[in-house]
Amino acid sequence: GLPSAGAPGAWGGVRRRCQRLLYWVPVLFISSILCWSYYAYVTQLCLLTMTNIGEKVVCLVAYHIFFMLFVWSYWKTIFTLPMNPSKEFHLSYSDKESLEREPRGESQQEVLRRAAKDLPIYTRTMSGAIRYCDRCHLVKPDRCHHCSVCDKCILKMDHHCPWVNNCVGFSNYKFFLLFLAYSLLYCLFIAATDLQYFIKFWTNGLPDTQAKFHIMFLFFAAAMFSVSLSSLFGYHCWLVSKNKSTLEVFRAPIFRHRTDKNGFSLGFSKNLRQVFGDEKKYWLVPVFSSLGDGCSFPTCLVNQDPEQASTPGGLNSTSKSENHLFPAKPLRDSQSHLLTDAPSWPETAAKADKGKVGMSNPALTMENET
Helix, strand or coil, X not given: CCCCCCHHHHHHHHHHXXXXXXXXXXXXXXXXXXXXXXHHHXXXXXXXXXXXXXXXXXXXXXXXXXXXXXXXXXXXHHHCCCCCCCHHHECCHHHHHHHHHCCCCHXXXXXXXXXXXXXXXXXXXXXXXXXXXXXXCEECCCCCXXXXXXXXXXXCCCEEECCCCEEECCCCHHHHHHHHHHHHHHHHHHHHHHHHHHHHHHCCCCCCCCHHHHHHHHXXXXXXXHHHHHHHHHHHHHHXXXXXXXXXXXXXXXXXXXXXXXCCCCCHHHHHHHHHCCCHHHCCCCCCCCCCCCCCCCCCCCCCCHHHHCCHHHCCHHHHHCCCXXXXXXXXXXXXXXXXXXXXXXXXHHHHHHHHHCCCCHHHXXXXXX
16 A cells, blocks of 8 residues: 555654664674673683682782773763753744844844853854854854754763764763773773783693683783773873863864964863862762863953053053953853952953943953944
């Protein structure tokens, strides 16, 4: 018979379900390798091959510590839901209607500027426009991007990782870093303790059992993964030290009138604390301790331009301030304390400027005008 009218929709649903199942293939691949490595190391190497009882006990205890930390951080990276922008960034019903009525261009930007004027956003598009997501109908917070796989806007999105079948972003970036660290330590530990038995395999020093093949493949797999993981972990350590995401390396954040690749960097110590938190006892444990809410971030541009203060009579203060336009709304408390070394917001500068040129802070004025 002929397909029913609802058939195309039904087939679309089946296709999406199949697609979702396929996305789990890389995770199942990693999980199966992990299960095999557990069997090969614990049973074949430690229990059946090692003869020294002390060596067996030390290797088994240390192995299970690394194994537990690896699995725990991997689990948290996979199953921690990515955070999406809060409701204040979504357009109101009336703003959505206005946006649909207006022709594309300056009229739409006027609607978006009005919606974004009280939001803590610094960054713009390449053309200097408000960053807006057509699919989610929201003004994008700083460092937020739309993931085409998840079909959602993800706060402080780093990348979509097929190996964890999840977006790596604000909610699970710490877990992802710990996953890389503990998987690297896991592989290095296996390679180091398996090395002497791997050498015996080639010198015919092992009894001719199936254990020898597990020992050989275990070393090759651990060594191979160690090389790839060390480069990936090193790269993400560099990103943390510079307070950048993978996306921001490929396209530097654009602040008003200029691009600044280090705009969110606050110095090594504060960059580290932004990801791992203030309490060091939680740094190495896969529990959430990152600072802030993922919707707003302090930037190195918040502080008054040192050159501005030396300008005679504040004559160039307006042009200088155009590079430092900040939202009128302050950062969340957990983020703003990172900026306690210097004035965080332009109120103090506003008072100084008022005394100089008899007007309010031009940075705030221009932000409200646009």
